[in-house]
Amino acid sequence: MKGEPNSDDVTWNSREVAGFYSGETAGWREVLGPGMHYHFGTVDPTKQIDDAEAHFSFAIRQLYPWIPIRSKVIDVGCGWGGPARMLVDERDCSVHGITISEVQAQEFAARVPEARVSVADAQELDFEPVRDDADVAIMLESLTHMPRPDLVLRGLRPHVGRLLIRDYVARGEIGSTNPDWNMRFPSRVEIREQIKEGGFRLEHEEALEIAWETSAGYWLESIRRAFPVFTPEGQFKTLQQLCESIIHHGPPEVEIMTFVAE
Numbered sequence: 001m002k003g004e005p006n007s008d009d010v011t012w013n014s015r016e017v018a019g020f021y022s023g024e025t026a027g028w029r030e031v032l033g034p035g036m037h038y039h040f041g042t043v044d045p046t047k048q049i050d051d052a053e054a055h056f057s058f059a060i061r062q063l064y065p066w067i068p069i070r071s072k073v074i075d076v077g078c079g080w081g082g083p084a085r086m087l088v089d090e091r092d093c094s095v096h097g098i099t100i101s102e103v104q105a106q107e108f109a110a111r112v113p114e115a116r117v118s119v120a121d122a123q124e125l126d127f128e129p130v131r132d133d134a135d136v137a138i139m140l141e142s143l144t145h146m147p148r149p150d151l152v153l154r155g156l157r158p159h160v161g162r163l164l165i166r167d168y169v170a171r172g173e174i175g176s177t178n179p180d181w182n183m184r185f186p187s188r189v190e191i192r193e194q195i196k197e198g199g200f201r202l203e204h205e206e207a208l209e210i211a212w213e214t215s216a217g218y219w220l221e222s223i224r225r226a227f228p229v230f231t232p233e234g235q236f237k238t239l240q241q242l243c244e245s246i247i248h249h250g251p252p253e254v255e256i257m258t259f260v261a262e
């Protein structure tokens with residue numbers, strides 16, 4: 001199957017991904033800040049470059065041209081509800097979040113009580129929550145965690161009008177894997193192929209201007225604040241290492257792109 005990655009590449013399963021996102025919510029709140037966004041910011045040219053929270057929000061507002069006001073949105077890999085909160089407040093959308101993590105779902109429900117949230121593995125074809133049809137499915141830095149993107153996209157196809165993916169793409173022609181993060185980065189060619197195989201027609205794609213250093217600096221500073229004495233472990237340690245690498249050596253060998261398909 002073309003959408004299926006080389007099995008040698010992928011060494012994780014959804015349970016491990018759920019574990020990564022199931023640390024204490026209080027810790028994540030401290031580290032991610034009040035918006036609870038867990039994606040890199042996109043540079044908002046109207047704001048100071050060090051205004052990380054503005055760039056996190058701008059990353060969502062940049063998608064608004066493809067998310068009509070009052071539309072029904074399914075947010076696949078919805079995190080703790082940061083993007084959903086904005087879609088309810090600023091676009092009057094009705095949102096259904098899907099996450100693999102029970103702990104995230106609890107925080108999502110508290111943060112966005114107007115929305116629905118379900119705990120499910122998005123790779124399970126025709127998974128129950130998606131039977132709730134939507135105008136737009138958004139996937140923000142989540143597809144990258146899913147070893148079988150083909151299953152996710154084919155599962156969504158009958159239930160959504162439009163698909164918005166904002167995610168990491170390998171620079172160059174060959175995809176790569178980061179086992180520390182349980183992530184796979186497809187090449188541009190590969191992700192276009194996955195979208196097509198999923199039954200969608202690509203309408204637009206765009207490489208984004210990412211606020212790499214600003215986002216990394218913000219998370220690093222909050223990790224230092226959250227762990228003044230103890231060394232962070234688990235997911236916070238992984239994040240700390242990534243942020244330090246970005247600050248000292250520059251952005252990683254990936255770009256972040258938006259793909260819009262119908």
Ligand SMILES: C[S@@+](CC[C@H](N)C(=O)[O-])C[C@H]1O[C@@H](n2cnc3c(N)ncnc32)[C@H](O)[C@@H]1O
Nearest residue numbers: 037038039077078079099100121122140142145
């Ligand atoms: C980097 S976070 C992004 C969170 C959110 N989209 C945001 O931008 O703030 C990745 C998200 O993907 C979710 N995820 C990863 N694998 C999943 C799967 N197989 N099924 C459903 N959700 C998954 C995680 O639970 C997490 O919420």
